[in-house]
Structures are given as structure tokens and as C-alpha cells.
């Protein structure tokens with residue numbers, strides 16, 4: 586997805602279509618995407634309006650392991666997000682599904698700078714959704730009933746922008762040969778989801794960070810099962 590999106594194309598995201606060039610397991614994920622994005626952007630649209638579809642890009646396997654790192658300003662789907670501003674992440678309730686209260690899951694990010702303005706020299710849009718189909722359906726069916734200021738959403742889009750000169754990246758374009766480095770570090774992310782800020786530090790190792798109690802428990806359970814299967818295998 587190398588082509589950037591202009592400001593007015595944001596509107597056209599409602600017709601987003603993402604197609605994979607490879608015939609692989611990513612296929613399943615994509616099928617659900619256009620609809621959810623539709624729902625999000627439909628808010629202030631005339632429902633009767635014909636929806637024209639816009640192809641933003643194709644999913645491809647990254648050529649190099651480093652090509653999806655944040656200092657290469659990637660567009661990517663799945664895995665953890667490559668936060669553009671690695672310090673000021675969404676926080677509090679904005680990271681949660683308004684319906685079930687669970688952490689939202691990263692879906693896709695699109696690097697979409699608006700080069701005419703310095704403040705949007707870098708700009709990325711991040712799409713998150715609740716993994717629960719129940720929440721997505723409720724969002725779809727009930728969002729119309731609520732006023733926008735008290736909306737209850739299971740799909741959220743965050744926009745982040747930085748000027749050319751900023752504390753996190755060089756003002757020169759990346760060399761894209763594997764030697765690029767960000768100029769500033771980011772905050773510690775959750776060890777479990779790799780997505781949200783790791784507010785909580787594990788009390789036993791004092792190293793692992795977690796965004797929530799739930800993700801700390803998930804991580805603990807995973808390592809417990811790992812230890813258990815290892816000790817069974819060793820017997």
C-alpha cells in the first residue's frame with residue numbers, strides 16, 4: 586500500500602476494499618473488513634446514497650522483516666500496530682470497546698500523509714475493532730439510536746500526525762536498507778497484546794509490562810501452560 590490517501594479520500598474509506606495478492610490464510614480476516622469500516626464511516630452519510638468502492642491497496646507479505654517497523658511509516662494489517670507517535674498512545678476508555686469494555690484489537694493502519702501541510706507531514710490512520718461479533722452487530726444496529734456525543738462503538742479509528750521535524754524520526758526519508766533507526770524510543774507496550782501502553786509492571790519479574798489486569802493474567806496462563814507441557818514432556 587504505497588499510495589497515500591488524500592484528505593478527501595478519507596471519506597471514500599467507506600468503500601475500502603482490500604484484496605490479497607497471495608492466496609493464503611489472511612483471506613479470512615479481510616472478508617470482514619469492508620463491512621466494519623462501512624459502519625464506522627456511515628455516520629453522517631445519507632443511507633440511500635450509492636456506495637462507490639475504492640481500492641486502497643493490496644495485502645502483500647513484507648519483503649523484509651524490518652519493513653513494517655514504525656520508522657519506515659508502514660501501512661499494515663494485523664499483528665501489533667506500528668504507532669507513528671510511539672509515546673502519546675490512545676489511553677483510558679478509548680482503547681476499549683464501548684460495549685463490552687474489553688481491549689480493542691488492531692485491524693489495519695494506513696500511512697496517509699497530507700504533504701501540503703507541515704503538521705501532517707506524517708499521518709497514519711489506525712483502525713481497531715472488538716473481536717466479539719456480538720459487539721460488532723450491536724454497534725451496527727444501535728449506533729443510529731444514540732447521539733454522537735454518547736456513541737457506543739466497537740470499531741474505532743485513530744488518526745495520528747507529526748510534522749517533518751519531530752522527536753521520533755529523522756527529517757530525512759528512510760534509506761530502507763535495514764539500517765534505519767528511530768531517533769527516539771517509544772513507551773513500553775503491553776507484553777501480551779503489543780498494542781496498548783504497558784501501564785502495569787509485573788510484580789515478580791519487574792520487567793514485563795501489561796496494559797491491563799486481563800492481559801497480565803492471559804500472559805501468566807500462557808507461560809504456566811508452557812511450563813506445564815514442558816515438565817510433562819521432560820518426564
Ligand SMILES: [Zn+2]
Pocket residue numbers: 682683684685686687715716717720721739
Ligand atoms: Zn466488545
Ligand SMILES: [Zn+2]
Pocket residue numbers: 688775776777778779780781795796797800
Ligand atoms: Zn494488552
Ligand SMILES: [Zn+2]
Pocket residue numbers: 787788789790791792793
Ligand atoms: Zn513477570
